[in-house]
Amino acid sequence: MLDGFIWKRVTYEKNLSMKEIESIFDTDTVRVRVMSLAPREAAEWHYHSKVTDDITCLAGAILVRMKEPNEEIQLTPGKRCQIQARRVHQLENLGDDEASYLLAQGMGKYDFNRVSE
Numbered sequence: 001m002l003d004g005f006i007w008k009r010v011t012y013e014k015n016l017s018m019k020e021i022e023s024i025f026d027t028d029t030v031r032v033r034v035m036s037l038a039p040r041e042a043a044e045w046h047y048h049s050k051v052t053d054d055i056t057c058l059a060g061a062i063l064v065r066m067k068e069p070n071e072e073i074q075l076t077p078g079k080r081c082q083i084q085a086r087r088v089h090q091l092e093n094l095g096d097d098e099a100s101y102l103l104a105q106g107m108g109k110y111d112f113n114r115v116s117e
Contacts, residue, residue, distance in 0.1 A: 030106035034058065037093035037100075045115040047088045050108025055091070056080040060099025063092045075101070088115050 022034040031051075037043065037060075045067075055064060057075035064073045064081055067088040073081045074094070083089050085108070093099040 029108055030104070031110055032102070032104045035101055035103050036098050037062070037091065038098060039096045040093060042092035043090055045088055045090045045117055047086055047113050047115060048105070049111050049113065050085050051105040051110055052085055052107075053083040053089070054080065054104040055083070056102040056104075058100040058102055060097055061094040062099050062101055063094050065090045065092070 021036075024032040024034065026032075055062075055075065057077050057079050059077060062075045064075060064083070065071075066073075066083060075081060091101075
């Protein structure tokens with residue numbers, strides 16, 4: 001364990017809109033995870049009150065949709081985007097195979113606020 005950090009080896013948890021989550025490390029203000037979406041699966045529209053999402057595509061093709069202003073960014077392996085706190089967004093796997101991405105979230109307390117379309 002690093003001073004102030006809790007290092008987690010590979011652990012998995014289930015989430016309603018994601019196929020699986022691999023937690024790399026998690027503190028009170030920073031989370032880093034590898035996440036995957038099943039073929040053609042889309043996450044729920046949501047936002048985070050205090051954390052910024054930094055998303056880097058690892059495999060597949062992922063469409064990142066954001067509101068206010070409306071924007072779409074297609075990510076392929078190695079491409080990344082950043083979503084500021086309080087911005088409503090959704091991720092969708094565009095392919096017929098599982099897609100995965102590295103998600104770094106910080107700096108602040110994590111929350112997940114669902115938004116209807």
